[in-house]
Amino acid sequence: MNKKGSHIGIMISFTIFIVFLIFLYGILEPSIKTEKDTELILEDLKINLIKELSVEVNITTLKIIDYLGSASCIEIINPNFISSSNLVIKDKLNNELGYEKISALKINSDSNFFKIYEAELFGDRSVYLSSCLELTPINYTLGLTKANKYVSINKISELKQKYENDYGGLKNELNLYAGGEFGFNFILNNKTSIGVEEKDVSTSIYAEEISVQYVDESANILIGTLNIRTWG
Known part of the structure; x- marks a missing residue:
């Protein structure tokens, strides 16, 4: 008799526990769902x-492999690695350089390394440059152009x-x-x-x-x- 009563008590306790869990879930479920x-x-x-x-920014590196002597401006004919004149050009010390982009690309610097950034947000910053040293592809090497989003x-x-x-x-x-x-x-x-x-x-x-x-x-x-x- 005691065993039977004990089993009934356990079942009642278990039922109460399940009902409590259902009740608790009913209270918490809307807030859990909302979260x-x-x-x-x-x-x-x-x-x-x-x-x-x-915005997308195309970044290309250019390295001069021939010594330029006293040249303070270089000219690259048919620079097909860029598609517009919306550029920022920097040297290896991160100094921004003047440039002219019409058909050729002229860069006002005697540096042997350039990083060229191209994006619409920069706008056309071309300035007039003259008496630049013309380079051919054998005078420089290009790194891969990377298109990054920032x-x-x-x-x-x-x-x-x-x-x-x-x-x-x-x-x-x-x-x-x-x-x-x-x-x-x-x-x-x-x-x-x-x-x-x-x-x-x-x-x-x-x-x-x-x-x-x-x-x-x-x-x-x-x-x-x-x-x-x-x-x-």
Whole structure:
């Protein structure tokens, strides 16, 4: 009799425990689901924001293999390794150099090593150069052209303007869900920041901090931090 009562007591206790777990899950499940949904929303927002802010920069190295003597300017005929005049050219000490790009490429330097950055964001910085030493392909070697994507300072400023002038349109561009809100801030390498004013909201805010490489107008590749916030 005692054994039977003991078994019944165990079954009742087990049933109460199961009911408690179901009750607990019923309370926690909405918040768990909300948190998972928010994580997915934040991840999508991060991907779309970085895509919106990124530009492609082609980087080519050029090395002179013949001694130039007193030449202070070189000319490369048919430079098919570049496709535009939107360039920043630097020497091995990272000094920015003057250049002229019409059909040939002229570089104002007596250096024997150059790094050539090409991207629309740089614009055409050509200056008039004369009396340059003409080089043929036997006088120099080219490294592989690398096409890298970086966050652009210009794009960050443009995003801030869009946020302030057409927030609804920007949310559509970023595929942010209906009713969702977001904010952002980008901290540059020098600790200054570009971003939007933080809003005082009563709901939970979900945020993520991402370290990214960015490029400035002088083709400096630096490390910055993108802070993203979403709520609603």
